[in-house]
Amino acid sequence: NAGVTQTPKFRILKIGQSMTLQCTQDMNHNYMYWYRQDPGMGLKLIYYSVGAGITDKGEVPNGYNVSRSTTEDFPLRLELAAPSQTSVYFCASNYLQGRNTEAFFGQGTRLTVV
Amino acid sequence: SQKIEQNSEALNIQEGKTATLTCNYTNYSPAYLQWYRQDPGRGPVFLLLIRENEKEKRKERLKVTFDTTLKQSLFHITASQPADSATYLCALDQAGTALIFGKGTTLSVSS
Numbered sequence: 001n002a003g004v005t006q007t008p009k010f011r012i013l014k015i016g017q018s019m020t021l022q023c024t025q026d027m028n029h030n031y032m033y034w035y036r037q038d039p040g041m042g043l044k045l046i047y048y049s050v051g052a053g054i055t056d057k058g059e060v061p062n063g064y065n066v067s068r069s070t071t072e073d074f075p076l077r078l079e080l081a082a083p084s085q086t087s088v089y090f091c092a093s094n095y096l097q098g099r100n101t102e103a104f105f106g107q108g109t110r111l112t113v114v
Numbered sequence: 115s116q117k118i119e120q121n122s123e124a125l126n127i128q129e130g131k132t133a134t135l136t137c138n139y140t141n142y143s144p145a146y147l148q149w150y151r152q153d154p155g156r157g158p159v160f161l162l163l164i165r166e167n168e169k170e171k172r173k174e175r176l177k178v179t180f181d182t183t184l185k186q187s188l189f190h191i192t193a194s195q196p197a198d199s200a201t202y203l204c205a206l207d208q209a210g211t212a213l214i215f216g217k218g219t220t221l222s223v224s225s
Contacts, residue, residue: 004157033212040123042203042217043158050211058212090157094213102148103205103213105157 002026006091006106013081013113021076021109023091031094032074033103034058034066036087043090049074081113116141118216120204127194129225135189137204137216143182144206149189152201152218161202162189194223 007022025032030051035043035058045058049068063085065077074093078085088110094103117140127133137147146165150158164171164180164187171178177190191198204216 031213035215042120043215045212045214048212056211059214092157092213102160102163103150103158105159108155108157 004091004093004104004106006089006109008109009107010110011112013078013111015081015083015113017081018077018079019081021078021089021091021111023074023076023106024072025074025091025093025104026072027093027095027104028071029093029095029104030071031103032068033092034064034074034076035090035092036060036085037090037108038087046076046089078111083113085111086113087111116144116206116214118204118206118214120216120219122219123217124220124222126222126224129195129223131194133191133194133198133221133223135202135204135219135221137187137189139185139206143185146206147178147180147187148205148213149176149178149187150203150205150215152203158203158215191221194221196223196225199223 004025033048034046044060047066049055055066088108090108091106092103095101119138121136148163149161152158162178164178175192179188201218201220203218
């Protein structure tokens with residue numbers, strides 16, 4: 001059982017470049033999330049999705065876009081990368097039923113924008 | 115919007131002692147509250163969930179309490195070990211939708 005899989009694990013981008021962070025889960029979870037974590041800080045919510053075709057902004061959505069065409073996949077798109085987007089990005093998912101179940105996290109993507 | 119505060123950024127204790135971590139939240143009371151462990155370079159891992167109608171929950175050496183009047187949860191690790199050293203995150207739902215996290219408390223257990 002793979003759980004939540006994120007790719008790539010590491011990436012260096014130049015300012016102004018674009019990229020997509022991939023996230024896939026095989027647990028048939030309704031909810032999926034993207035967080036960023038800066039050194040010494042907690043997880044800040046970028047975007048989340050409550051199901052295929054439905055997405056919503058979190059606390060820090062500027063500079064990012066998402067889509068949810070299937071239950072399994074929730075890619076995060078960075079357009080025109082900026083140094084402020086240097087961070088570790090985590091994808092997570094959990095199950096809607098009762099909305100009280102544990103969230104599973106991917107291993108993270110460490111992104112550096114130079 | 116809902117806010118979460120974990121009062122201590124760092125907590126240092128000796129092996130064998132009980133570690134107590136605090137999580138406070140503002141605004142409405144969530145239906146449940148969760149605690150996660152995060153090791154350096156890894157994603158958070160779920161530890162315990164407590165519902166609003168539960169005052170206390172235990173799992174092995176871990177205990178969580180939930181006081182909706184004080185808007186506070188306490189997380190206890192008894193008989194702490196160096197292997198318990200990690201960052202512990204409190205999480206709850208944002209208006210019944212997305213899961214949001216506190217900044218975490220980094221626990222160091224010395225032998």
